[in-house]
Amino acid sequence: MKLLSRIDPMVRLLVVAIALASIVPATGAARPVVQGVSNAAIFLLFLLNGLRLPRAEVKRGIGHVRFLLPLALWCFGGMALAGKGLSVALEGSLPYLVALGFLYLGVLPSTVQSATAYSSLAGGNVASSVVAAALLNVAGVFATAPLFAALGGGAAVSMGAGGLAKVFAMLILPFAIGQVLQVRLADWTARHKSLVTWMDRISIAIAVYVAMSGAVEQGLWTRVSPLDWAILLGGVIVFLAAGFAGAWLLSGAARLERPDRIAFLFAGGHKSIAMGAPLAAILFPPAVAGMVLLPLLAYHLLQLVASAPLANRLAARSQMSQAPDSPG
Template sequence: MKRKAWPQSWPGRLGRAVDPYVAALLGTVALAALLPASGAAATAVGDAADLAIGLLFFLYGSRLSSREALNGLRQWRLHLVVGASTFVLFPLLGLAAGALAPALLSDRLYTGLLFLCVVPSTVQSSVALTSTARGNVPAAICAGTYSSLLGMIATPLLAAWLIGSDVRFSAHGLLAIATQLLLPFLAGQALRRWTAPFIGRHKRVLALLDRGSILLVVYTAFSRGMTEGVWNQVTPARLGALVGVAAVVLALALAATSYTARRLGFRREDRVTIVFCGSNKSLATGLPMAAVLFGDAAGPVILPLMLFHQLQLMVCAVIAGRWSRRAPEPSAVPGPPGAPVQV
């Protein structure tokens, strides 16, 4: 009997084309290069970006189901491996890349690479990739959620430790993080009883609002970089080197999470979740954090994260499609997962 093909979702298509959201990001960068905001316009755009960041994290808090987050604690070993990859393995890889900084990467780009390595894992793309590869989707949702929550504390601390004086980690910086990120998130959690039904009815509109907020942050950061002339330091050779270094970091993260999950005896579905959640980085969380932590210097800092985001989508989409074809067929009768296969 011919094996029925598994439906292909958006990650599978990303292996053949650039994601429309990434195309929008690139278009926003081009707009900032051609028409950067300056003077009073820059102030207005910056204030709008700050408000958009607050709204973004309010929506994150409103979407998070406390019950699902608590239920996910039962798989603590899986979440521990994902957290170790996100906040231990990646920073170590970033420090190791410091040997290449003087020759291949400028100081600003290396700062951005270090910041990329301390950003939390993503939720949306990890869940979509895990679903395509027939992994443990509920665990992926919880892993991404825990990573985002932990990242509100771990990312600023690690950035201040690894990057140093470039990070605005003073009392004022902590207050800015609490005001722009943590307080809106907590407000969303507190009001979730009333806001969650509204969000459920308007998912598409609010998804556009999410992405519009990120695009505004990108435009603001790159506009500041253009007006200050910092992009003159980013030569094509440096940019190519950055892509190469980001690709190596991604390959090492994928290999390490796959090997660790297999050695620790996780079942196939959980190994899929660990690989995708442990190797992906969140653009939606990382960009607002960079805007708060680096202020006017955020432009070159967010470039490595944007490049890595596109790389992880394309590479992981190919892997997810391949694992989907190798996965056992779902049983018509509910029961335990099928026999594990190597991933």
């Protein structure tokens, strides 16, 4: 029980969603019902995001251009191209949609909660981390789907008028409503922070369940062999290492102070399943979404596993550099 309690609650929910989809997938007459529940949950998720992001923080964060500009370029430029490269490199070794998932992973924005938590643990600039991750997620609402289509995902998703309308109705509109209602509901959101967090997690888990149900119906566990899983895991590890290393080197090139470099590291190396799972449910049919999400699901787990010891090591080094010289 102690070991279970140490596992991130989001990871536990994702495992439950995948297991449930494998045992009792939403198929046939149940699929439209579950899809409707998922759509409502996604709408609620982005409504809550709009409620929680104070406009004053957005305005303050936008002023830190030397931090935000290279971070945005890395997140939607460097990481997107790395995802494209891995997608092309692995296309002959993995099922097409799974390989395409690396491109989808590359164009996603950073996480908010985990990047901020690990930045705080490592001694990073928490304010910069919170605002940067939040702004990247706002940008991701507008940029991720068109960028994915432009870099070669057009075979899986068509960003025509219908696609743009779905993105607007399910992501942008509820976020805008949340921002408008923020003045009236900010106190309620603050008082019920735990409830809102769990509503977030459950919304994401529902989206993953729907996507995985479609993939299971299409033969996920027979189409993806053990060798495919090993190659997938290897690709995710390479992408994770490139994400963290590139973010650290770029923050150094930008001459950021160490606390900002640490915030940059986690915001630049993490990828958001809170954006990725709901957006995939909107853009792709369930059978496609489940396969495309496989790299993101593996990445989400590994970024949490890698970030804990990395944050501890950075924190230890920061304490050593700040410690007074010993006498003698």
